[in-house]
Amino acid sequence: MADQLLLNFTWITCISINNKQKKDNMNFKNRTQTNRFQLFSLLGAIVVLSVLFTSCDIDETQVVTNFTTITMQDEFHTAGAPNSDIWSLEIGNGIDGWGNKELQYYTDRTENVVVVDSMLKITAVKEDYEGSPYTSARLITKGKFEQKYGRFEARIKLPWGQGIWPAFWLLGSNFDTVSWPQCGEIDIMEFKGQEPTIISGSLHGPGYSAASSITKSFELTNNRFDTGFHIFGIEWGEDYINYYVDDVLYNQITPEDADGQWVFDQPFFIILNLAVGGGYVGAPNNFTVFPQEMLVDYVRVYAAQ
């Protein structure tokens, strides 16, 4: 995999030139979409071509999977509560802290979740609430937006500090009938507040979940995730899931990597949440600053043409 990724890096420059030319001939609704399109087609090209090519000459006969059709898009332009046509807010502290011994109680209060200044703002607050020491929020698209395959991405500025655990992830829509991990889980981005330069992308399924999930970390070079916005995304097609941060593809997971059944061929829904504590990050300490904010600029999902 390492060799393959190295190849990808050399490819990025070449392919993006091609896409730039393509872009100029197309009409787009707005500029941000244009930029995103440029990026996703670039990554789409990498997926298929990276192993096969060693020069910058693109073989026009190759089939490139481009996820170019917007199927869901929330730019968070309407201030107030999150758009209920897309998002539901899960309330409470779940069972066993949402299965992870998380410490927060999720609410739908403005203090914990609000759309403001064209951003979705999820705030973790230190307060005694319904028997929990912290409050925060968790948004899901279950029953409202579910999709098989495509490009899922969000632009997020992350919070920070020991015990802070924001995530952008997908769960299989059959979660209620087959339960976890049979339903499958695609973690597009998970972050430990105490490691401000590192995020992880993971895949959980039957036989490869929790501690034995398929995971890879990505570390920023001379930068960190809590000082600016970064794009976290996957490109998910039949038999592959590619993980990227900004313009860097850092992992591809295929059925060959899975030590069990590949369950990523059915619709999934999206989750955005900001957890506090739990087994993955450990509890906050005296130096953890509260409140902590996770700011989401947009969530966009594309399907193949």
Added chain:
Amino acid sequence: MKKFKFISYFTFAIAGILTTALVGCEREFSEDITLATFPTIPEVFTDTPVNLTDEFFISFDPADGANVYGFDTDNDAYKGTQAIKIDVPAPNDPNGGFIGGIFLDRGEGRNLTEYTALTFWAKGSTTASVGLFGFGTDFISDKYAVSLNETTLSTAWIKYIIPIPDPSKLAQEKGMFIFSAGTESTGDLGYSIWIDEIRFEKLNTFAQVRTSILGGVDATRQVYSGRLVIDGVQQTVNLGDGSDVTINIAPGYLKFHSSDPTVVQIDAQGEITVIAAGSATITASFNGVEAEGSLTIESKGEFIPAPIPTQDAANVISIFSDEYTNVNIDFYNGYWQPYQTTTSSDFEVSGDNVLSYENFNFVGHQFSNPTVNASAMTHLHMDVLIPSMLPPNARLIITIKDFGANNADGGGDDRTQRITLTTSQLKGNEWASIDIPLTLSQRQRVGQFIFENGGSAVTKFYMDNVYFYKQ
């Protein structure tokens, strides 16, 4: 720690030779040239000092106990051929009990605005704690000094990062590096420190700055008009590995605000001027974000000092005054437990020291080494100020105690003279000058004064110019 300029005897051997050899090649800039900016060279020390104009470490002043013999280089380097090696002396080292100094850019200074941190690698011969590493100290203005205090070294090389709070302030900085080390953490055993690869870097891996003044607390101080400096200015920064580092920074990095500039003013360098009676709170911000902590100043206005004594020094035995040389004093507040509640908050206004007692019930002065022979003296003088309206029952009882033949407190041979001052002698909010004729016949070995409030509401007073005199 005083920071006097002193050039140590230490030079870097190789660099020293080169410097000498190259002196003849130096050329002045033409007068037509205009320098757009000062040099932006990031390196301070690699294998030798880099571009410091000369090669000296400037040591702290040996007069303050700084040891100038412990500076050296060593080929046990983190990178390259040489590292700085510092031998930290034991406190009883005849050449000085601690070591420290600065690397100074002896040119016009450097433009460090494009960097975000000073970094260096260091290790110790033991896991000692080094008092101070930092930059921004030039022994001249120290305007933008930053320090990392009590850094525990490892015996393996570790990279240390000292963030620059606001690089835009360092457009012409001369203080490239400072350290100071003693043996407080090693039980007075000497040890060695190696320092290598000192440079300024542009790191974007630290963030989440939290700034505080007064150590983050809301402090209150009662003062008279005069000057004081804001203290406890700190920043805690989250490093790329997720750990926090706390640095002490010069007040000049912050913006200060006084809630009432007619009472208290504060300048850009954090120097406070109390100009009138009243109350004002000083707060600070860094890059528009309010710093934690504040200083509320309760000003009593202009301090009017006690009258300057006029007795000829030849006729005086002084216990406490700035006008005469005082005898050897054991204490001005012995804090006699368990019944004494009196605390001291002595202060100085424009060079005039004043004894200040709070929570006063009783308190003593003692001068038993040696005791005072007041036989030739005729009076005891003191100036007393009760900083409030005079309570109707105001009392101040003064006991002068002679220790007798055994020259020690107690033993049955002590003799005392007891004087009770009342509202007729004491004053509220102004100095009362008290002159007590000495009636104690035995006064060759006077060793103590005891002051009591006699159960009155006098719980706070100032005292100055306490002396015997001969009329």
